Amino acid sequence: MVTFNHFNFNVLDLERSLKFYEEALGLKPVRTKEAADKSFQLVYLGDGKTGFTLELTWLRDRREPYDLGEGEFHLAFQAENYQELHRRHKEMGVVCFENEGMGIYFIEDPDGYWIEIVPAK
Numbered sequence: 539m540v541t542f543n544h545f546n547f548n549v550l551d552l553e554r555s556l557k558f559y560e561e562a563l564g565l566k567p568v569r570t571k572e573a574a575d576k577s578f579q580l581v582y583l584g585d586g587k588t589g590f591t592l593e594l595t596w597l598r599d600r601r602e603p604y605d606l607g608e609g610e611f612h613l614a615f616q617a618e619n620y621q622e623l624h625r626r627h628k629e630m631g632v633v634c635f636e637n638e639g640m641g642i643y644f645i646e647d648p649d650g651y652w653i654e655i656v657p658a659k
Contacts, residue, residue: 544582544591545613547651548604552579552596554648559583562632562645563615563653565592585615604649612644612652620657627655 549555559565568584568591577598582591592613617623627633627645634646644652 542590544593546593546595547613547647547649548595548597548600549649550596550600550603551648552581552594555594556581556583558632558648559592559594562627562630562647606650609650609652612654614654614656616656616658618658620655623655 547555556567563585565583565585567581569582571580573579579596581594581596583594584591624633624643627643630645632645632647634644634652636643642654642656644654646652
């Protein structure tokens with residue numbers, strides 16, 4: 539048997555990303571790992587309810603934005619406070635796509651990753 543453990547996003551500015559994920563989604567660091575030579579740092583963010591984590595990988599020498607290809611992938615979050623969260627994301631200016639027919643929307647993080655927000659059912 540296998541279970542989900544974590545998903546990874548590589549980020550250019552770790553502090554900016556940590557601030558974004560806490561402000562936008564309430565995610566907080568639950569575990570970190572840093573290379574002995576300080577060449578990379580991993581920060582695992584948790585939601586405080588499940589064991590699933592989002593791993594943010596920061597590489598010291600990386601300067602150029604990551605190539606996200608055609609962007610045909612995303613991470614999804616289910617929100618019990620969907621309307622409140624939608625308002626907050628509008629105020630933050632991070633909503634990048636809305637599908638009112640499906641009752642969902644997407645936000646974009648500082649590195650261009652799309653995150654789907656779906657209402658709890």
